[in-house]
Every structure is written in C-alpha cells, then in structure tokens.
Amino acid sequence: MTKIVLNGREVEADPKKPLIAACHEHASHVPMYCYHPGLSPVGSCRICQVEVKQGEMPPRVVVACRTPVAEGMIVDTEAPKAHEARRQCLEFLLKNHPLDCPICDKAGECDLQDYAFAEGQGEGRSVEPRRKLEKRKSLGDVIVLDQERCILCSRCVRFFEEVTEKPQLTVAGLGARSTIETFGDRPLAGNYQGNVADICPVGALTLKPFRFQARVWNLSKAPSTCGECSRGCSITIEVLRKQDVKRLRPRPNPAVNRFWMCDHGRFSFPRFNRPGRLGGALRRGARGLEPVAREAALDELAERLRLDPAALVVASPWLTQEEGALLKALAPAPLLVTPPPSPLKDALLHTGDPCPNRRGLTELGFTALEAGEVVARLASAATALLVGERVAELLGAEALGGLSGALRLALLDTHVLDVPALELALGVPDSSERTGTWLNVDGHAGNLAHARPAPAGVAPLTRTLQELARRASGALAR
C-alpha cells in the first residue's frame, strides 16, 4: 500500500488503482462520470479534477481517475482550484443537456443531477439553442437511448468491450456531433444489456421495462440475492409502495458478480408481482378447495406426516439453508426438484443451473432429482408434501394433475395449483418477502432480504416448518 495525504489525513492507497479509488475509499467525495470502478479509466469527462502536490512541484489540478497514486502525494479534493475546475466542467456538460429531469427516469439517482444540485450554478449562461437529437432511440428489446441526455462518458461502450468482450456500442461522429450508436444500427444483443442502464451516469440509457414505471425516490431498496441461477448475484430489490417489485439491480460484490447481473435475472421481477397469491390455507372439501384456518391446516398436515412415515417430501431449490435445515429435521430423506439446465450459461455470470441453493441443499442432504423422476416417485407415494416457492410449477401442472386421487398431496407454495390430488395448501413468502441464506455454486453465502411484506396470512416458511415440527414431536409425545 502507498501512503498519501488526502485532505490533510494520511491514508493508505492501493497503488494498482487510480487516485479516485483511494478518494472514494476514504470517503472523500469526488464526482465521476466516465470513471467506473469496473471499467478501465479513460479520463475524458474531466469532472474528477482534484488538486495534487507531488514533491517540490507546485500543486496541479489533475483528473483523479487517470492519476496513479504515489508515495507522499498530497491530495486536496476540496481545493478552490479543483472546485472551480469541476464547476467549469459541469457547466460545459450541462450546456446541451436537456434538463428534462421531471420526465427522466434517472432523476433522483442521476450523477449529473446530484452534482449539479450540489455544486452547479443556479442559472445557465448559455443562450444558444440546445442540441436536438434522437430522444427515444430503441437499441433493442431492453434499452432506449436518449441522445440528448447523453454526456458521452463511453461507459456503455467500454462495458461491452471490456466486460462482455463483445463490442456492440461505439461513439460515432466527431466533437459536439458525437452520438452513441450500435454498429450498423443493429439492435443490442446478449444477456447483459441491462447493465448499461445501471452504469449510465445520466438518463441516456433507460430500461424499457422500467421506463415511466416509478420515481426512484418512491422505491424502497433492500440488499438481496438473485435467485435465477446458482451464481446468486448480489442484488437490490426495489419495491414501489410496499407492493410491486419494480426493479432488480446488481449490488457490487467482488467475490460473486463484481458490478453486474444478467438480463435473465434482472427481468425476472414480474414473477414477484404475479397475481393470485395464496394467502392463508386451503383444504379440499365438498366444494373443492376451501379456506381453512391455518392452525387446523397445520394440525392436519402434521397428523398426515405422522401417519405415513414414508411420506415423500419434495423441496424447491429456492429454499434457504435455514428452511432446508428445518425441513430436513422434519423429513429425513427430502428430495430436491431441479429444473433442466438453462441454455443461458456463459463464461461471465450465468451458471446455467437455475437452482440458487442447489449447493446448500445438497450439502444438507437433499437428493436432487429432475421433475420427471420426482413425479414418478409421487405416483407411487401415499402421502406427499411439496415445499417452497415454485415447487408446483417445477413439477408441472400436467404431471401433478395426472396423479391419482389416492395420493394425499399437500403444497406449501406461493400459488396454489388445483389438481385432484391436492388436499391441503398453505401460502409461503417468495424470495422478496423473507430472509435467509443461499449458497451459490462456489459456496458463497448470499442473503435474502425482507424487501416487502408477504401477503396477509402468509407466515415465514421457517415458522411454518417449526410449527409443523412442534406438532409432530408433540404428537409423538402424546
């Protein structure tokens, strides 16, 4: 580590990283547009100017993203000259910016807006007409480009060049006539397009599924883990008014996903908003599935498990370690139903294994089987309990519908599947509504967060399993 003096404090800086990284690490605010910790620094936006004094040379204002740290360097991020240089730079950046913040999806989380608010002048000095460019250029299924808002930081260009290593965007044209374009006007492709909207420092690149969906300050954000493959990317779940999940975004995690996530995971959020959630408990009666008190349903389920020690217990791969351990205590030989491998597997993040906690559950002693194999076993079982979100969906409506009425089937899932064999159903929270841990493919623990309340009448699955266990043991004691 290199010792530098940052705003009067001696701090340690990583010599492999540019000066701006040390500033950020030690809580000195330096604005940035073209710099991104996950991309190579190009030093083109010039907003990160700070004052640096090295040796006997007089202090100089330099861009922090292209300045290597050197032993004994004296850095002042708040020097009047640095402030002035940044303020001037900001004025140029705002000269042609449309200032359409009121209708811009980025407003509230826009680096340009934030810094203009903090440091900019109240009034622009330009009387020239603002540049008129394409305001809603579709770049494929995921991204819309607003060329007027673009400040040409080239983060998106470098993302495709450096992260996916398949260049798709470029800066076309010269000088003030520059615009971001795809090669040959082709739409963007691939499973990582959404990231460019995250790293866009302004509202130039927006996600089609998020456009005009919510003002970002109305979103509550919870740090969680993506459940769409066994990579388990760290994410933030963003919920509008405690109801709908509006957006999933990657959360930096150097050990797992760095700064990125795939579009498959990012756009899996509509699943959280599917209607028809199973609230309390249902029991098959004379008129089909009828609501029943949760306590009664738990009593009956415990009794069934007690009567048939060979009851088949099938778990969803979305079960957390905590839930898995409780279930294992309840049923000694649980099965884990696994969906077929995904063709989205790639070298960057997607593992191709859709089970976010396969590693954790198999380590707990669950036997992973494909849906067909599980259904075959169900056909010969007398009692079965399906546990966890999506478990019924994974086994398939058709397969479950074909099971004979002789099977006494109970389901703990987010949605109910009305098949003849189903006798009992109990709602469970989905992975945006509960806490817990998944172990990813490499054994890294990913935590789930309680990003929004579960529907009324739905208790955490851990509690449901504990209640079942208590009943089962109580029954034994009796």
Added chain:
Amino acid sequence: MSAPLKREVYLLSRVGLVDSHTLPVYRANGGYQALEKVLTGGYTPAQVIQIVKDSGLRGRGGAGFSAGLKWSFMPDPAKDPRPRYLAVNADESEPGTCKDRVLMERDPHGLIEGILIACFAMRVKTAYVYVRGEYRLSHDRVRDAIAEARQAGLVGQKILGTDFCCDIWMHKGAGAYICGEETGLMESLEGKRGHPRPKPPFPAGFGLWGQPTTVNNVETLANVPFVIARGADWFKSLGTPKSPGNVLIGISGHVERPGVYELPLGISARTVLEECAGGVWKGRQLKAWIPGGSSTGLLPASKIDVALDHDSIREAGSMLGTVAMIMLDETACTVRAMQVIARFYDHESCGQCSQCREGTEWLHQIFARIERGLGRMQDIELLSALAGGMAPAKTICALADAAAIPTHAIVRHFRAELEEHVRLGRCPLGASSHAPELEEAHA
C-alpha cells in the same frame, strides 16, 4: 537589436532544382552524405543524439520541444528489448501551415535521410510516415522516393552495406485535424479513431501498439541531415541561442506574395512580411496577424516587429507554433476571422473531453452570434470565462487550448471591435467580407 542574423538557405536549397524530388538530383546535391557519415564514420547512436541535442534543434511541429532530448527519452534497448517505432508527423493540418508539404513534394529524400538518421540514433527499425489524406502529391512523392531509396540500398536491409536496417512505411490519414496530435496520430496509425490518449503514459514508453515510439515532425527531421553533416556549431550559428537554426515560415492571407520562406529563427515578423511576402496587398495597412497557425492567437499590427522565436513571441502574448503567419489587412473583420477559427476547432474536436466538445461549439456559437449582430456585452466576459474553463491543460490533448488561446487573444487585443459589433448590432465592416455559404455549410 543585436547583430543582424546570419542568412543562409539550406532546407530549401534543393527545392528549386529540376526533378529535385528524385534520388539522382538529391545525391548530386550532397544528399545521403550525412547518413553515410553516420553509418560509416564510426558514430554510435548516443553520439548522434548528443550532436542533435548540442545543436539545440527544437521540434518544428508547434511545441518547440528539444528534438535531441525527445530522442533520448527512448528506453535503452539493452534494458527494454521491445520493438520501437518512429512515427513521422506529416499530418500538417494547422490552418495556415503548408511547410512540410513543400519538403515532401520537392525534397522527399531530405526527409527520408532525416528519418534514417533518427532511426539509427534511436535504434528504430521501423518508421511510419503519417501523411494527411489531402496531401496526395506529398504522399506519392515520399512513397516513390522510399521506393527509389530502397532500390539504391538506402532503405531496408543492410543500408549502405552496414548492419543498419530500417524500413519506412507510408500511411494516409483521412483528414482529421486531431490525427496531427501525436497520440491521436498513433491511434489512427493503429487503425482506430484518432482519439488522443491521456498522458502519462508517454509515447517513449507506451506509443504505437504500446511500444516505445517517438513522433517527429517532417521539418524537424529534414533539419537532421544538415545538423549531422555540418555540425552542431554551424547550426547554432543560425537563429537565436535559444531557438537555433532556420525555420520554414509560411505566410498567407492579405499579402502580395504568400508562400513558404526559409529564414533564421528570430527574424522579425516585419522582415518576413515586407521582404519576402511583398508587404500587405493592394497597398493596404496591416490590421492583425497570426504568428504561428490558427491556434496561436491574433496579434495587433503594432506587434509586427516582434522576433519570430519561441521566447519573443511568448512575451508578445502569442506562440510561435508552426510559424504559419496569417496576415489580415485593414478591411478584415477580426471577429469574422475568429468565427472561422472557432468553427474549425468546433468541427475538429474529437469529442472525448467535456470542456473541449462543448466548449469549442459554444465559442463558435458565440462568435457567430456576435458577428451576426446578435451579441450581448456579457458575451465578451463569457468568452473569456469559457476559454478559461477549457485551458490550459484541462483536457487530454491541446485542442481545447488551441481554441481557447485565440479566444483569449481576441478579447485581449481586439475587445473594442467585439464591443462595436455588439453596440451596432452588426459587423461594422459590413457583410462584404462574409461568405454566407460557409455559414450555411456548417449550420
């Protein structure tokens, strides 16, 4: 004034000869003797660099950096065995500048000899000549001269029967001003967009394809054979102590005889104007002049007695640049001239740096507005403020400086004319000096 400067013509000594661009004529007039002296005279590369250092030869591309010192920045091949390159900057594109073109068209072997000596000194085996795309004759003449020299064993393997090998390749630019910036030139040579690179790293450590590279201007290299053949002391006997040697001065604009003239550095601008260019045309008075290409800033006629060397011009408030003098007579509108200059930098900014991309356009818009009579008094302060936000050294390369310097100059020296435009709400010199089609072309 000190003693009159010694006058001697060497750079242009061959350009008037019939077929001066051919090898026989070049050889018959002393050509390739400096190369022979270096290769067969027992010189080491370090000695050659020392001679060039001692001569005080400064780069003729505009910045005026010591050529010998630049060469000495190349790493020692014993410690750094990477391939290394010489890139010859023949992208001459600063408005007003047309000196390298004369050398390439009329004396291409002089350039080639300079390249070979430079390559020997820096132990370079591959040189690239980056010629601007519009210079078709220059390109063809240098290309043909390389072929001729190769045939004669002067380029390629075992040059003049020694162990020295050096190849020279031609590369045509596509007309972007920014490709004349040394790192933009290297990017362009690599086949990429000519976006200047942030420095550090510097070209001597990380240049073409990441290898040690030196970029030299054509005229700088054309000086080298003379420095070697005649010695550092001879070279220092020309020009001034801090700016030795002769320089090619291009003079254009409102003069009787525009052209390229060879004179010692330190010559007074008035001498060039009156002696060489025949004075301001049509018997008119001089109003303003640019000493070194459009980026160096207008000076008022009162400064015409300044000496054309790096230090004197800096004292006078401008820069020597490429010594491309542009003269404006009393009928010219300096605001209009500045509008044209601002339009050029607006058009040529590569667009990487925020201040340059937006600032060059903004300056152009303001000058155009003032010239059209739509200026406001506060625009004059705004011009200074914007130029102050763009430069000095606030961007990756010096293009923002090139737009800011003449802006500062016009506000400093011709403020009254700017104010008159604003007050009158029109150009006081009338629209006759305008070429509206140019404005439309850019609108």
